[in-house]
Each structure stands twice: as C-alpha cells, then as structure tokens.
Amino acid sequence: MTRTNDSDANSNHSIESMTDTNDDSERDPLFARIPRRDFMKAGVATGAMGSLAGCTDLLSGNDSTSLEDVKSDVKPGELDDYYAFLGAGQSGEIRVYGIPSMRQLMRIPVFQTDSASGYGYDNRTQEMLEDAGGYTWGDAHHPRVSQTDNDYDGRWAFVNDKANGRMARIDLKYFETDAIVDVPNQQGTHGACCLLPDTKYVFGVGELRVPMPNDGRDLDDPDAYTSVLAAIDPETMNVEWEVSVDGNMDNADSGKDGRWFFATGYNSEEGVNESEMTKSDTDWVKAFDIPAIEEAVEAGNYTEVGGVPVVDGTRNSSLNEGDRPIVRYVDVSKSPHGISVTPDGAYAIASGKLDPTATVIDIEALAEANNPNDAIVGRPRLGMGPLHTAYDGRGHAYTTLFIDSQVVKWDIEAAVEAKAESTDPVIEKIDVHYNPGHLIAAESYTANPQGDWLISLNKLSKDRFLPVGPMHPENDQLIYIGDDEEGMTLVKDTPSYAEPHDASIVSAEKLDPAKVYDPEDYDEEFVSNDTNEIIREDGRVHVKTHAIRNRFGYETVTVTEGDEVTFTVTNIEEVADILHSLAIPEYDVNIKLAPQETREVTFTADEPGVYWMYCAFFCSALHMEMRSRLVVEPAE
C-alpha cells in the first residue's frame, strides 16, 4: 500500500506555500511555517550562540512546558512514559530503556546468543541463527519500530547487522527476535528503516561496496564493486528486490507518503582507502523513487543475483534517465552522515560530518525539479562534525556535533528562509559528554514527535563515571527539550555498554506486550501438559515434560551414552513473572521458560554420569530443591 501526497494530511504544503507563510490559516499544525519576523515576536532564544532565531512554539500546535511541570524523576513504583529501543552496536542486541528514568528495562538478544533468555540455546532460535549465517555476533545499529499511518503500531522493531549484512525483526508482543534474514548481495547493512507511512518495506541499506556476487570475482577491480538497497517484506522477511547504486550508502530515512526513500553515502569516489574516499568535496544523497522502482521490477527491468531481482540504479542506468529516474543523486557536502525526514514529510535533512553544514532537501521539489540539486533549499551552518538530526514537532531540529561535543538546536524554516549557508537558524547549543553520534527525540521518526525528551548517544564518557578499566562505558545523556524559553537542559548521564548507535522512542501506551505466552501461538502437539511422556526410538530419547514450582515433570531421566536427547518443556505456570529454565550442568544447556512458554532442546548425551538438571530462575522458596537427575548410563 502506497499513499500519495494528496491523501496525506500531514503533507499539505507546497513549494509555493514555503514563500507564502503570512497566512496563519495555512499552517501545518505539526510543523508551523513561520516567517522570520514572527520568530522575533515569539521570544529571543538564550542559546550559547546568541542567535537571533527564536522559539516557534507559541505559534505552533504544541506548547512548550517547563521541566518543573513534567515528570523527570521516576520514583520507586512509578512507571516511565516512554520506551526507548537502542541498537546496541557490536554487542549484537537491542536494549530497552524507560524514559525519562533512563533505566534499562530489558535486553533483547538479536545477533548473539544469550544464556539468560536461552536465546540460541533452544532448537528454534539456534536454527534461526544458523540459517541466518551461523554468526555469533552482529553489529546492531538502527532500530526502527513499525508504523501505520506514520505512527507507531506496536507490532515490530527491526534492526540491521552492519557486520554481516543482515536484518532482524523483533516481535513486540513477546519482545523477542523472531526472524533474521541474511541479505543477499549486501556486506555491511547499515540503515534499517521502514518505508512509511505503513511499513510496506524494511530497507537494508548497503554500506560496503563488494563484488556482486562476492565469490572471488572482481577482487582487484573496485570499479566493479557495488552496494545495494534491499527492500524486505516485513511480514515474510523476504528480500523482494534490490537497487544497485554508485558509491556506498550509510544512514537512511523514509519520506512520509510512501514515495521517497533517502540514503546518504560517503565515498562517491569509490575509493578503497581513506584518502581516496575523502578526495571529492561532495558526495550524494540518493533519493529512491519507490513506485518507479516497483514499476521497473514489475516490468522485468532487473538482473537476478543471489535469487533477488536487482534493479540498476546507478547514474548511467537508462532507468535513471528521462522523466522519472528511479534514483535521484543530490550533491551534498562531502561524506554526509545522518539523514532524517521532518515530521511533516517536507524535508530530508542530511548532516555534513566533515562539513559544518546540513543540507535541507525539499521533497516535493525533488519530484518536480529537472536537476535534483534544485531541491536543496537550505544550508544551515551548525558546527563541527554534524552527524544526526531529530525533531520536536515545534519546527526545531536538533543535530549532534561530533567534534564540538554539542547538540545544536536550530529552526528549520529559518534555514529555508536563509537559503544560503548561514548560522542564523541556530537557536542554541548544549554541551554533551562527549562526541555524540546519534541522538533521538521522543517519536521523532513519526509524524508527531512528542517534543519533550531527547537522548544524545555519546561515544566517549572519559571522566564522567567511576573508572572501570580501559574499556569505558559510553554515555547516553537525557536532555529536556520541552521548554523553548529555558532552552535545553541536561537531566541525566547514563553509562552504557558498547555501543548504542541509534534509538527509537515510543510512547508507553502504543505497545501492549504479553505477560504470559499464548498457547495459540504454538502447534498444539508441541506443547506439553502436566502429563509426561518419554519416547525412545533408535538411539533417540524424546522427553516431553513440564516445569512448575518446584519441580520438573520427571524426577529422573535415564538415557544411554550416545543417545540424542530432546527435551520439550512447557512452563505450565499461569502467573506472570514466574519463570523457570531447564539448565543441564556440563551439557551447556539452559532454555528459558516464561509462563506458558514451550521450548525444545536437543543434545547428544556423550558423557556418562549424573547431571542435576535445575531451574536457573529463582522461582520460589523451594527453588534450590527444584532439580531432577539426568542419569547417563555408560554404553555397553
């Protein structure tokens, strides 16, 4: 399902309206377009830059609110207002924070095994990881939560693996990874973004250019290397099609109306070392025209590689000529890094990284301009090392400055007003500690950011925490952005384990996780009940049993050395938060069993002896006594 601008109430601006903003009745309530002179009436900012640009909140739909009037301290027993999902980099996992407490509510293992949750220990998750390449780690960067009508729908989160070219899906009913796809023709999947408004695709954005297929051909011919954008069906996790491009890509974001998808990329030079990669003064934002690509696929204009239709989206492709090129290459300052689309869908804003500016691209203009560069409508000069940009829904953008160790707040329309490179749009800067990568504001990736909280994901913490050896924690800082008069306020430092890259913040009421497993989610014969069964056949022993406070179904299970043993175990508790596990000493087994959950594990009983199987979750006063014997008799 693809929506057009016409049907999208949040995209009712036009190029013309950009210069005709005196009529209040035409303002988009989500993203007030206010002429420069009105900024002055709305109050003067108190930011570090002493800029003349001011607050737009008094004229927009969302009022700003002082920090005293909001909950910033979450007392014992109180609940947080938001979930934050953080892609925790080379740890391979997603972390879930509560906002504003910044407490880590949960870890969700994705690309690594995890004994606490039994992830990679039971047969199903073990097979899922094996089928996805058998890697023991991944580099989880960009968690994005599925949306319907440009708002979070609570179904899934997705996250990329930059190390091994994969995309994973997390089921938000159970907060568990339920699918991983190894993306063909892609090494280093960087971005992981849903096509909005309705998550028609999840895009894997290819960073590292490699031969295609990467099977030993073209090793010394970097010109023949390619990176691709991969469109993945979120229901089936099937890779539907790919588009090959010039240069590489890194970060990405979707327009709000289903037509455009944007990716930055460094290395338009297609070099293979740093000096070659940074030679040119410009690189590109690639704007993918999704309906045009779908038409090309439909028309058979592709090559199949690795089982996937690959459409040629390089500049020289015939598909990139004429009235409706499938990929538009917009020149931006060199090595741009982050890109994000404003909540109203009007602009895509790319950060300069090695250049102190951001580039504001007008998305409607892009569709109409003969030269894509004509769609560039603003060039705010923000500071050193601009990387990523988030939004508050009141017309402000917040951009991390990696080198300056700051977050800069600036006015989007003021940047468009200024057109040329200018520091005028800058409202305020706040120091962060230190060297921020991504930042994220509450619901910034939707059409309706909440405008209260922002997290700056800082790469270095240096001296902000007690020393813990040469590997420092990172520092995720919580900043209140809800008060345009007072400006940004740093509220909390949060040490974090390596290495949160990006995050999504979702209002608590938009998720409805299950507290107990639903037996309907299993095949009926898979679930054990409180009767036990041991099936022995040809050197295989299948034990179907259950766990409940304070026992497993069998006191003793006797097998013979060399048997292939399968345990299928159901936790038959019906009360939330009463977990069991089946841990088997010296057999490297630990499967987690939440209430009504069934898991299965298979292993070879290759060492004779007595092994006390136990429950690793402290489940009752008789928890220690909850153990059964696995007796492995020596083979004759």
Added chain:
Amino acid sequence: MTRTNDSDANSNHSIESMTDTNDDSERDPLFARIPRRDFMKAGVATGAMGSLAGCTDLLSGNDSTSLEDVKSDVKPGELDDYYAFLGAGQSGEIRVYGIPSMRQLMRIPVFQTDSASGYGYDNRTQEMLEDAGGYTWGDAHHPRVSQTDNDYDGRWAFVNDKANGRMARIDLKYFETDAIVDVPNQQGTHGACCLLPDTKYVFGVGELRVPMPNDGRDLDDPDAYTSVLAAIDPETMNVEWEVSVDGNMDNADSGKDGRWFFATGYNSEEGVNESEMTKSDTDWVKAFDIPAIEEAVEAGNYTEVGGVPVVDGTRNSSLNEGDRPIVRYVDVSKSPHGISVTPDGAYAIASGKLDPTATVIDIEALAEANNPNDAIVGRPRLGMGPLHTAYDGRGHAYTTLFIDSQVVKWDIEAAVEAKAESTDPVIEKIDVHYNPGHLIAAESYTANPQGDWLISLNKLSKDRFLPVGPMHPENDQLIYIGDDEEGMTLVKDTPSYAEPHDASIVSAEKLDPAKVYDPEDYDEEFVSNDTNEIIREDGRVHVKTHAIRNRFGYETVTVTEGDEVTFTVTNIEEVADILHSLAIPEYDVNIKLAPQETREVTFTADEPGVYWMYCAFFCSALHMEMRSRLVVEPAE
C-alpha cells in the same frame, strides 16, 4: 598465612564477655555489645513490628546520618561513592553498578562470550574458555572481592559457576576475567568466598552431590554421591585440596581470622527429590577448621581424585573425631540458605529459609564446645523465608524475607540476649518488590561495613516497570540504612536483566583501575608497533599490525582461500577511552582493542571474496572510513 584469634584485634570478645556487657570499656568499637536496657535509652524503633528493640548507633563508633545529609542523587558529571559487583546469574557475567546512582557502569563477561568486548573472540580468551570446559555459559552467583587484613585490596573479584562447577577470577586492574578453573569433583559450585583476613584461598562450595569421579559409576547409589569444598589458590587458581562432606552445601562465608569457614546446606537427608530433601526438620551448618584440614593434607590423610587431594570431612571420618575435628556439623533449622559472618568475626548467622528464624553461632564457642550445637547462642524469629543477612557495622543485621517480600532489620546482641526463639530482636521491616534473594550492604563482607547503603536483589518485579514481555526484569532496590531514627528508606527501583544473585559493594577509593593497557603486561614480541609485518609460511599468514585513528596498518591484506590467517593487532593510541576493534564481516571476528592493548585472532580464510575489515567502535569523525580490505583469492 593464617592468623589466629590472638592476633586479631577485631575478635577480642569471649563467651564470658557476652554476658558481661555493662562495662563500656570492653566494647568492640566495630560491634558495640550493649545490654538490653541500653537499647531503650538509645531510642525506640519505629519499625513495622513495633518491637521494643531500639537503635544501638548512639553508643557505637558509627553515628547514623539522615538521608538529607548524604548524596543519594548522583547528578550529571558527579561520580558514585561505591562500586557494586553483581553476579548476574545465568547471564554468565559480572555487572558493575555505581552506588548510589544504581547506574550500570560496566559488564564484565565471565562465562559467556561477548562480542562488544571481544571476549571469547581473540585467541587468548577463546583458549581460556576452551580450557575451562568449552561451555558457552555459566551461572554466576557470588562475586567476592579480594581482601587484605579484612579490607578490600582492589586486586581481584571471584565468582562461581553454579552450572558447571567452575571458579573465575576478574583482574580489577583491567576489569577483565583473567582465569577460570574447572573444579574437579564438583558439579554446581555455589558459594565463592575468600578465606579472610587475607584471601589465602578462594573456596568453591559444592552444591550438587554426584558420584566421585562422575564417570558413570554409582549412578543409582545416591549414598555414594558426594559434594566437596574446594580450596583454590587465588594467585595460581590451582585447586589445592578438597574436603568431602555429608549432605550438600550452598552458601558460605569466612570467619575473619583465617581459622573457620562456614557453609550452609540443605538436604542432609541426601535425598534425590524434593520430598526426600525436605523430610528432616534440621540440616547443618558445616564449619571447616582450615588449619586442621591443612594439617591433614600435610600429613597425607587424603585420597587423590581427579588430581586433587580430597580429605574426608564426613561425620564418620576419623578426622572428625577427637579434640580437633576438621569439620563441625552444627544442627540448624531445615534447609538453611544464606550464612554470613558478622563484621567483628564473632558470629556466623544462618538463615532458615523454610523456618522463620535465623541461627546465631558463636564462633569462639564453636572452637571450644564439645558439642557444636552448644555454640548456638541466638534464634531470632524474623519472618517468612529468611534468606540472607548483611551488616551495617552498628550492631544491626538485615535479613531478606523471601516469602514476606521484606527486609527485616534486627539487633544481633538482642538476639543473643534473648537466646531462645524470639521476635524481640526485630527492629523494623520494610517492604521490597518482590521476593528478595540476596541483599548486600556497603562493605558488609569486611570488618568495617559503611552502614549507609543496602541493595535488595529482588527476584520478581511484577508491575514495577513498563511491561516488556513475559520475561520480566528483576528489581534491585536501593535502601538507605544510615539513619537508625528514621529507619530504612526505599530510594530507588532498578530493573535488572536476569539474574543478579549476590553482590559486593566496595568504596570507590579502594580500586585503582588502569585506563590504558600497560605494555609491560605483554611479552615484548607480542606487541606490534607502527611498522607492519606479514609473515607467510606453509599456508599460514601472520599479519602483525596496528590500529590508530583512522586506519589499520594495512590498507589491503591478500590471502589465499584455505590459509590460516592470524592477525596480531595493537591499538597504538595513548589516550584513554579511544578504543578500536578489528571486525571482519562474515568471518565472525571482532576483537576489541583498548588503548595500548594487543589482541590476536586466528581463523581460516575459507570463503573467497572481498571483506571490509572495520573498526566497530565509533572512534573519530572518520570512523566510517577506517576500514581495510581482506582479499581472499580463490585457491587454484
């Protein structure tokens, strides 16, 4: 080195002084012995029980301090006062919190692999895990920090693996696991405690009774099963000797003067199912007389099993008869759980678990009594499900009540005064949320607890946090215990990933971790400098190189399909907090490189193609460009 009571200034009490406490001049400054009538003068407690027992702080060396007068909120940029080391159960790791912020400062992987820190990915840690049994997980329960003269010395932390019978050592210079020993003859190492005052041994306490050796013999003869206490040298991590006992063991603690070591145990019945294990009304505390055991080992009174001298410490052993039995079996109420020694070394206090009392054992009396049960001097009735006890250094004990979901504060000397089972010693109870296991107070395991902060490690969180699926977080609650007038105050709820069991809290100034690796800690030839070297020999390729912002030593490394490739890489940065890694896509490699750190990884280049090796730590503005090609040429 073993110290005797005579040389220990903290143990200058005697059985006689217990009943002669009117003379203030005889009071131990660390543990004031105050007669019952003085409690009344010191103020009446305001606890939930309305007990008449009161505060002893006004008469002891440590004054109590109101919560307003201490730092309880750690603001951005402020440092914590304490480190807490938590044994994080079936996750296999140690977690480091800052106290009082309750922020997680670091994870230290111990029994599992961890891609963020490269633990289990470089050759040395991979071999260490392989040599320790090759398991991919462990169940890390009881972290204890090494002491000298009954105070933390900042050298090591130790933690047990309950799943696989192992003990690990964490080097607190680098906050890294540097040794793991697979303890022979032990399945389910439960306790992990240093022999005090000077960490002469680390004790692995055997929980699960199994045949010895567990090689297929005695499978159906539970009477022949055995559990052992294992004494491990903390420097060499060699298992020096073991003692076999009747029944099993679980928690343990050391006396303060090098003579006694105490372990609780359930299942004196030596049953193999729950009803057999809980039949008897009593179980034992086992008190190990360490010098007596050392004498037995010295005299050759042992059997060697699995390469370790095993001394017979069962009740029927000749070594347990006569004047100086090596193990004393003290009868306590059934299935006791925690045991801990008071800061002055006077008492070992065992919690009843299935019985509402704790048992107070007088340690000096134990040495002198003919019947070990004569050393029992108190039996406070605390509440339902008493599990573990911590101390504030002002004469109070704090015990978790698993079933009541409370922490009870009680007066140790009042319990001794009452002698018989009594609720009189109870001062106050506070609700915790919910079902606490261990609790720990600041420096409770030393001779001088700080008396300000206590953490209750609660097993269930139920509704205390936003829902995150069927696997709930646990809840580590911070309680202020520094004000005896106001009583205990709950300060923070902290969600935690499964499953912190026990913890040690250490004052910040007692640790001095390194921020940069010391090249002196390596063999000189192991460390690469900024010259590169590739050694090719017989299908092996050894690349010695380095990492620095923003490059590895080689832009391209070309090998042939089938080569065994070794990378030895040094991070030659000298600045703290600038980490690199060597990540190799699709080869499942990621080795972490902190400043001046060298790591080595070996793999077989079995898939031809181009692989962009990159740095997974965001290290500079040109971090994305920090990548080199591994070119694997097809074999002929």
